[in-house]
Structure formats: structure tokens, C-alpha cells
């Protein structure tokens with residue numbers, strides 16, 4: 001049995017997690033020996049395995065469980081006109097504001113959102129105080145409706161929130177600045193409220209292709225993978241003889257020149273997306289939007305990281321291409337934030353590509369006996385945000401009986417980078433040879449590690465720290481009875497298991513198909 005170590009603040013927990021990710025080979029700052037490159041990170045030997053497992057879970061859920069969804073892999077470089085058609089050249093901007101004293105630059109909308117988040121936090125703290133005071137008789141709804149402190153903060157929240165939403169809808173950047181000033185939001189560096197006007201800043205990176213430098217061959221690094229799907233819609237529909245409704249899925253890199261890049265891998269300049277565009281008959285989009293919302297939430301909750309850690313956040317301001325949109329938010333160490341977006345994109349993208357390319361992009365519907373430009377529901381999730389969700393949810397510091405502590409990553413077993421570690425108790429007496437035999441058998445089925453250095457206790461701790469579900473110890477008894485001791489990562493309980501049963505035992509716990517079957 002283990003009990004939790006004294007609870008850290010979320011801020012402390014996040015710092016410890018970032019350090020842990022580096023120490024155990026999950027995530028490194030990019031170009032670290034040259035002092036790093038802001039908001040760019042590399043995945044290490046453990047991180048890449050976790051990331052690949054997440055991608056596999058998504059890819060198989062999309063393309064294997066749905067007979068009408070197929071995958072593609074389009075290029076990062078695309079014709080520059082694509083980004084005019086998609087609206088990214090004209091409208092893919094962040095509202096930025098500078099503090100004149102510190103010369104630091106911020107996203108004006110994020111400053112306001114953080115301010116609102118702090119009010120929400122205050123309200124939640126007040127509610128928790130009430131819960132502690134009144135115990136079992138606590139009625140949260142009534143408390144929120146009557147407590148004067150909560151009501152005061154709520155009124156403040158509503159006033160600022162309403163102004164913010166209106167300013168967003170009207171793209172009124174003057175009003176963004178006014179809200180920041182009226183709320184007394186100061187620069188965290190200078191502590192002053194000496195702000196510039198809000199300006200728009202395009203997030204696309206550009207480079208040039210070929211040998212001429214006259215500007216005519218400027219191309220962009222794609223800021224989303226979605227456009228690679230739209231411009232291949234006709235190719236896939238025709239060659240795959242796809243009938244509407246059908247989907248195209250893609251996993252790939254995207255690039256955004258995020259000015260306020262922070263929170264580790266949550267907001268990066270180079271990141272990876274898993275996107276699926278689902279092509280449908282116009283007029284059916286709100287039904288499909290509801291279906292995909294449900295499907296995608298199911299995919300997340302199925303991992304067992306706690307249904308209470310997810311929520312929908314419906315958009316009040318819609319992107320230029322959408323007629324409905326929601327985020328699936330996850331409880332990160334810094335609060336509920338967007339993990340995935342689900343958008344009803346209408347026929348905006350296909351329609352515009354038709355206009356800009358001059359090529360007809362339609363679907364002939366045999367049931368309707370007419371041609372139309374399909375509507376689209378998009379699901380779009382950041383791989384890196386998913387990695388962060390898994391790591392932050394599974395990171396635990398536990399206090400053990402007897403005063404010991406351990407750090408464990410209780411990563412959902414099918415996603416764990418290493419599934420089993422094979423450990424000879426000592427480095428002699430034929431135990432390493434026996435352990436290697438077991439490795440040879442298991443390595444074709446699972447990613448396994450063989451370790452013989454240090455005490456068995458230290459090796460258990462190392463495997464806990466990378467989230468390995470099983471440790472298999474080979475001892476002297478093994479040579480007589482062909483059994484090993486298997487230690488479970490989460491319960492730390494040990495049991496004696498015949499070597500012949502190992503493969504099935506591991507399979508039962510780590511098989512990704514078990515996850516997928518729950519979705520079907």
C-alpha cells in the first residue's frame with residue numbers, strides 16, 4: 001500500500017514534471033548544447049515511443065474502426081496559393097501587445113483569459129473552503145448562488161467575460177487594450193500597465209523554394225495539416241471510390257510562429273497534429289458534429305485518465321471557416337486548456353480551393369442525383385498536447401510505508417514506452433543468460449528492456465519512473481522451476497509466474513486492441 005506524498009502546488013508539480021521528462025529521456029530542449037531554441041523540443045528515447053503509441057491509438061481508431069475513413073501523408077511544402085485560399089495569409093493572426101517598460105510582448109487575448117482564469121480559481125477556492133466547513137451537508141449549487149464572496153467574483157467575471165466575447169466577435173482590438181487597462185492587468189516582468197496598442201501578427205513561417213530570390217517563390221511551412229487533405233480530396237475520393245460520408249485522416253508536422261510560446265510542449269513552434277476531415281452532405285453537418293464530439297470524447301475517456309479531467313468548451317467566436325466549433329479541454333497542471341478542436345468547417349475550404357484553383361471540386365451524389373461541394377467536420381488534436389496530457393496525468397510522487405518514496409508514471413499500459421523489463425537478480429550464476437532467453441522470446445511482441453546493473457530496488461525505481469507496467473525478475477529459483485517474479489508497476493505487488501505464461505500475461509494488459517474494442 002502506498003500513500004501520496006505531501007501535495008505540491010500545480011506550478012511545482014509542472015516544474016518537477018519538466019525536469020523528469022528530461023532526466024528520463026522523454027523530452028529535451030531542442031539544440032540544448034547551443035542553449036536551446038525557444039518553444040522547440042526534441043523527443044528522446046522514451047518520448048518517441050510514447051508519442052508513437054499515441055499516434056497508433058489515434059490512427060487505428062480512425063482508419064481501422066471506421067471503414068469509411070482512410071489515411072494519407074501529404075507534404076509540408078504546398079503551393080502558396082493554398083494558404084490564400086484557406087484564409088491563412090489574410091486571417092491567421094494573433095493580437096499582440098507590448099509592455100513599453102519591459103519591452104516584452106504578449107498575446108492580448110491570453111492576458112485577458114489568464115485574468116479570467118484567476119477569478120475562476122478564486123471562486124473554486126471559496127467553494128472548496130465551503131465544502132471543508134460544511135462537510136457532508138454542503139450544497140455546492142446553493143453555496144454558489146448565495147455566498148457573497150462567490151457572487152462578487154462571479155459578477156466581476158461575467159462583466160469582463162462579456163466585454164471580451166463582444167470584442168472578440170467584433171475583432172475590436174482597441175477594446176482588448178481597454179479591458180487590459182480597466183482590469184489593471186500588469187506585465188509580470190515590469191509590473192506596470194504601460195501598454196502599446198494591440199497589433200495583428202501572422203503566425204505562418206515562410207521560406208523560399210528554388211534559386212530565385214525575387215519573392216515569387218515564397219512558400220509557407222504549413223500551419224495545419226488539414227489543407228493537405230482538402231487539396232487531395234478529389235484524388236482520394238476518385239481512386240478510393242469513396243462515397244459520402246467518408247473521412248481522410250493524416251498525422252504530420254505543423255509550424256506556427258507562436259509569439260507567446262510557453263508551457264513546455266503545450267504551445268510549440270514546430271508540433272505535430274492528428275487531423276481528420278469528414279466529408280458530408282450539406283445540411284447534415286450539425287448531426288455529424290454532435291456524433292464526432294461524442295466519438296472523440298469517448299476516445300479520450302477510454303484511456304482511463306479520469307472522465308472528470310475532460311470538458312467541452314463551445315466556441316463563442318467562430319473561426320473564419322466554421323459554423324460550429326468546440327474544444328475538448330483537459331485538466332493540465334496549469335488548468336483546463338484545449339487539447340483537441342472539433343469544427344464544422346462547412347464547404348469553406350473545398351469551395352475556396354475550387355475558386356482559387358479553377359478546378360471543379362464536387363461530389364456526385366447518386367442518391368440525390370445531383371452534384372455538390374461537400375461539407376466537412378474536422379477533428380484536430382495535437383500529438384504533443386496529448387503527450388503532455390498523458391505525462392502530467394500519470395506523474396505521481398508516492399510515499400511508501402517505511403518512509404521511502406518513489407516517482408511513478410502510471411501511463412495507460414498500451415501507451416507505455418517500455419512494456420516489460422527483464423532483470424536478472426544478480427549478474428552471475430547463469431541468471432543473465434536465463435534473462436536473455438526471456439528477452440529473446442518477448443522482444444518480438446513488446447518493447448522490452450534488459451537491465452542487470454544496480455540493486456533490484458534501484459532498477460524497479462528506474463522502471464517506475466519511465467512507466468514500465470511489468471518488471472520480470474529472474475532469480476536462482478527460476479533455474480529450477482522456470483518461474484519468474486513479476487512486479488506490477490501500480491500496485492507494486494509481486495507474483496510468481498511460469499515463464500511460459502509471461503507473453504499472455506503482458507499481452508492482456510498492454511494490447512492496444514483492448515482499447516480499440518471498447519470504442520467499437
Ligand code: GAP
Pocket residue numbers: 223224225226256258265266267268269271272273275338339340341378380381382383384385
Ligand atoms: N486544422 C484546425 C486547426 O489546426 P487548431 O485549434 O488551431 O485547429 C488544433 O489546432 C490542435 O493542434 C489544437 O487543439 C492543439 O492540440 C494543437 N496545437 C495547435 N497549436 C499548437 C502549438 N503551437 N503547439 C502544440 N500544439 C498545438
